[in-house]
Amino acid sequence: MRAIRRFTVRTVLPEPLAPLGELALNLRWSWHTPTRDLFASLDPRKWEAARHEPARMLGLLTPEELQVLAEDAALVRRVRAAAEELHGYLTSDRWYQRQQDVPASIAYFSPEFGIAAALPQYSGGLGILAGDHLKSASDLGVPVVGVGLFYKTGYFKQSLSRDGWQQETYPVLDPDGLPLSLLREEDGAPAVVTVGLPGGRTLRAHVWRAQVGRVPLLLLDSDIPGNDERARTVTDRLYGGSKEHRLQQEMLLGIGGVRALRLFSRLTGAPEPEVFHSNEGHAGFLGLERIREHVEAGLEFDEALEAVRAGTVFTTHTPVPAGIDRFGRDQIETYFGGDNGVDGVPVGKVLALGAEDFDGGDPSVFNMAVMGLRLAQRANGVSRLHGVVSRDMFEGLFPGFDATETPISSITNGVHAPTWVDDRVVALLAEQGGVVGDGSDKGAVDWSAVERVPDEALWALRRTLREQLVQEARRRLRRSWLRRGASPAELGWVDDALDPDVLTIGFARRVPTYKRLTLMLRDPERLKALLTHPTRPVQLLIAGKSHPADEAGKRLIQQVIRFADQHDVRHRIAFLPNYDIAMAQSLYPGCDVWLNNPLRPLEACGTSGMKAALNGGLNLSILDGWWDEWFDGENGWAIPTADGVDDPDHRDDLEAAALYDLVETSVAARFYDRDEAGLPRRWLQMVRHTLATLGPKVLADRMVADYVGELYAPAAVASRELDGTPDHAGARELAAWKQRVLQGWHAVRVDHVESGDVADSPQVGDPLRVDAYVSLGGLDPDDVDVQLVHGRVNDADSLTDVRFEPLAHAEAYEGGRHRFSATLELRRTGPFGYTVRVLPRHDALSSVAELGLVANAGS
Template identity: 40%
Template sequence: MNIREYEVKVQLPAELKPLETMAYNLWFAWNSPATAIYKNINEKLWEESEHNPLAVISALTMDDCKRLMDDDVFMASLNDVYEDFQQYMSLPRWFNKAHKNASDMLVAYFSAEYGIHESVQLYSGGLGILSGDHCKSTSDMGIPLVAVGLLYRNGYFHQYMSSDGWQQERYPYNEFYLMPLKRAEDKNGKEITLEMKIGERNIKIRVWKLKVGLMEIVLLDTDVPENHPDDRIITGKLYDGDSNMRIRQEIVLGVAGVRALAAMGLHPTVYHLNEGHPAFVSIERLKQLIEQGIDMRLATEIVRKSTLFTTHTPVPAGFDVFSMDQIKQYLSGIYEPVGINLNMLMSFGRKDRSNTAEPFNMAVCGINLSTYRNGVAKLHGKVSREMFHSMWSQAILSQVPIGHVTNGVHLPTFMSSDMKNILSRYVSEDWSSKPYDFDIWEKVNNIPDNVLFDMKRNQRERLVSFIRRTTKETIHKNGGSASELLAAEDILNPDALTIGFARRFATYKRGYLLFMDEERLKRLFSNPERPIQFIIAGKAHPKDNEGKEIIKQIIHIAKKPEFRKHIVFIEDYDIEVARYMTRGVDIWLNNPRRPMEASGTSGMKASANGALNLSILDGWWDEGFNGKNGWAIGAGEEYPDNGYQDYVESMEIYNILEKDIIPVFYAKDKSGMPREWLKMVKENLKTVPSYFNTSRMLIDYANQYYVPLHELQKEFNANSYEEAKKYLNWYNQILDRWDGVSFISSEVEVANGFVPGETVKFKAQINTNGTAAEHLGVFAVVEYDGESGNLKNPEFIRLYQEKSSDMFSESYTLTRSGKLKVGFLVTPFHRFLKNPFELNKAKWA
């Protein structure tokens, strides 16, 4: 049967055109008045389409349009929302004020997934939500950035449960015409379709654009009729298939992503690789530079001097790794014609570039071809430096060139309307435009206790109503009985202390920890005067049977008569479920095995809605907890015995619930207010959303990495790469002479003894072996106290040459008493090196 399909485009009257304009911009995802407009048009379709504005307006008939235009209240609301949209698109932005001299900067941000809204299913979990929040705040802050990703036909799976509680998966089918997508065009207005060879076949790749406020996400799609069936599914499912599918997806993301930007006439000055998935970006850029006549070594440095690599993974097993055979099969045909042979390709992905037995690691490739690298929390930065220390074996651990920018969340997306209104009324209307301004959040104490209390009660009631409704829908869908439907009306209590746990069910996240002692759990529910309840959600990877088994065990426990009204597992965790949960719970539980949580962000969302965290000191909570804004499980211990750790920390969870959380929540004064609890909630609001938001995160990225990289690449590439060539000549001289560089002597010269206020002189005599003094970084490395013979977080005092001699010195004032540790270090020094250990060349006295 030959069935022809045609797209009938949306055609609205001029008065309703704002509906179409806003539907094609995901600005609506964080603006509840905008989503209310579409919901009011057709509430049933709004829910069925997973809150898709395009689905709603595509179904409008001519009579529907007339009815809407005749509705004065609707039209007034539409015009108000559209005015807000236009104002948002034209307001001055932080970046324009803070970095006026970087107006020619353009960041290209690459990620494998983007979680913007539940109606655009291009995400699986935390990485995607973070990428989506990154894009939203990029728009809010006015940072010139274009994002690149894959347009998945099926995306990530929807979760449903068998009668025995075993996770099942079904994959959605993304109808692109019902997504706010437009085809990308070249400078002549022609739709862009790329063609490239992957393995044995040429494939066609369509290029699309998704508008998010002021910025755009460029999306790549291989589901093109002319492609081989095996190639059409490259952009089929997210994180599905074997490693051969994974490498092909990552080639499309990295290689085709760079080519798509070029075809669109975009010329990024900075490249930000979000995790290892897009690491082939850098190799494709090498190829394009070589095709311009630039030699391999120079091209490599040009790529490095404009690249930032961000890792989100705390364990080596979390990175994609490919064999030499796979690299040969899928990449050699692309890069050998320009002189990048297989050995060169493999070396980019190896920690030890000379080790031919080492496979190709995508994260290592990202690290090798970048100037800046960062983890996503302070603790994760430390974990990453430990993980990759061997690549800079000469460096002190704290100086391994991997920094951190702690993640945040997009507050307008995840904060409830009630909370937003309270902040605007009692704190400042500027909280939403300047969430990074700590002074604004200090005014949280102005919020009356009863206002905060009533808000949380309302949000809890909405959460309970949502769960009852979705539970009944699931029962009805599965052919459940009338008694089951009736029982669903009775689950949960809108006045009970509500604890939420929602995660990907990986084993290290330990979803089972709360359920290790059922008898003790039962006792927690036994007091009708102090009721508590648990709400759990999350998906296991389709191939993770251990994670599925944990979910199954929890569901079995929740079905027991003594727990049925108090424990609920919500199927199919997504952005909508996350909004309800993080807004409605009182406690957000997080108990990963430290230090396995790179950051985590769901607890930040709960905090922004007045919930308190009960968490292991891992990821963001390790720096967010201050002793007054929530509870910590443990004190940051790491155990060699996992079973013992599980026991100790599960018992601590029960102890904290019994002795701290439940008593404080229910300790109410004569007016019915839990004053101590609300005091903690206010401390939480002052300290968590004020810092752990993506506006602050983007300021950190811009100030620490984007703008410095932009300026670095401009200087490095100046005068047809003359500065870059001089740097390579300098580097060659350093390599030739480095073995002969050594310390002749070193000393700390002091006149009146080591006492606070005394000035000492650090002196080092160096055999420079003909190296110019300005090309050497000679340092006194200073630290007070700590372990003898070890420098943990020292201060680097640079010593300067004395009158064309081989002596280097600098004065230093002692600021305090205690044990003073001093080491002497020499490294190569150049303005283009951003860390003294970058070249892994260092000598100690």
């Protein structure tokens, strides 16, 4: 019989073991080995049954068993010591506390967070990145508060049919059985956040709090009493439902998230955030809610917009326009106008923020990424190449500027080493003095210590990690086949599937088309030859989920599975269903090579390869995302790309052939190139080089520190100047200045440019005097920058390698005309050219292109 209702009864711990409750509730255990070891020691068998989740583990222990444990004096001392260590971690000064002019608090909004398998609120790289961001913020002492949604069924669990078709199930999560606590009012009642919906409806949500080390994570849950049935399902699942359902989710995340932060600050005394970070456009409505707050406090919309923009950071993860959330303008009018409108926040102004009012844009849609860029004074992509792609993609928002000046910077993603590095790697480095402290903080690793590790020890470690992965893969493979309908009698072959002494290549990620899951299958016979080579065999472990609505992605998975099911290769290739954090933590360490073959340049970053590298794996990848930035020829291999080939099938054929050639002639050849001691010395040198050089670069600690220095601290300073001044004087003044400049810019032009005499054959060191005669209309010279733009000239008379020289105001004439002058000393040989342009200038602008205004000579 099925239960008609379910709930979780939480354990009451004996007083001597009471600290276990705090240790289980704080998700730091997910990356802190000593805490996990403590829970495992309570009952190793039940620890395995609990899937290594402390809260679940405590629920499996009976009151009698807990009482026996409470009488173990040595255990009680260990519990108290662990609790004291956690308290020290939560309260001591860390890296952030030594920084100057940094924000008191940062709100980090994301639609998903991948913290631990115990809290399945993620689907892929975006969520894992968000989880690593919070964890490293905690380790560094950065005062971040995470904001997201609590999805009742999370993302789906993946299984396979007999013929290899992806199947999805959505197990219901009981928050009482998860490491969560409910945010409550002073009287003990659950705190409630409300968001207005059209037709007089109200969307209500409770706020669950997860504690990620020092970082609180607030998750809004709409499945509560008081909501009608439609409202209760708003947070039913991640990335599911109709466009309207998605819009309501994003309103709850952005608008409800800001309101949850206000509740959290009121109820806990936590400081109000100075900086608001939107991880992708899904949370973009947070800016509208903050504008509403300022309008209610007495500001005009445009003034409120400036106050909000100053303290907002927007990160784009999307390398293609199709990956951006778009809603119909009519939907936005319905949800932000009419009976659901807000006085002082006219729906026309809202629509303008997300309008695709540029060449190639669609006037019928509201673009969440475009709104994110317009609501944030600072924006970034997630790798150096992705920054270039993003500047090109959003160039239309800043007409008159080259793509290089589109105000989107880049901070390359990183990964949280304590989560992803196998303990054995840390232990080996510790033997060479490469770990600070007791090794529990894997972020404090001197990666160069690997240079002192003997080849024999390093190779033995790699073999141990590979064997661990093979055993785990066989277990998962057997379970998958049983669920596909096979009988145990059919599965004797699984015991010998894969081999701990064979070169192991991993490929695991989401399955959109551009990641090209099936590129390896372009020539099935050649792949078979690689897998079954008599002396240099290769084995492949593959994992990944396709979005439930992506039939094309499911077909790609099925193609891989049908190939892997064949009797002559199934011992060398396996598809492991239900790729998640738990699987990844054995997959990354055990793979010798991590494969990534996206269609360049559509991989924003691709952090899975970073996790493999931190465990001594080598990367075999298209030069895309982070690999384009940090491949150096000694830390892996770059798959050549067929850039410029228009036929996608032909391009795939060419790049697949290049992949096969690399695996056969370089990767496998080097792996199996052994000396008389049986050691692959050249391979091990690449492993050493990878750990020593990539170790410091690919860390989320580095990433978060970059966010603090390059985005959060400047945003906090700007916010204080515009939003923190009495009566918001800074925001009011900037809004008025922008209004004046926008209204008067039609009259701004470069009338005439004169250059002083230049020798017939100018040489390096010769002076070039430039006088620019400029009309400013009603604007003042202090309102503008007049720049001499110079550089090399290509065959199309376009400037390259551009540099900028300010022209000083020299003279004013009647009618708003002015002369600006500069003398430039020629320092570059070869074809030289220049032009002059006029830009708005204000100390509160973060970029020359911020207003999208420029007057170029000759235009």
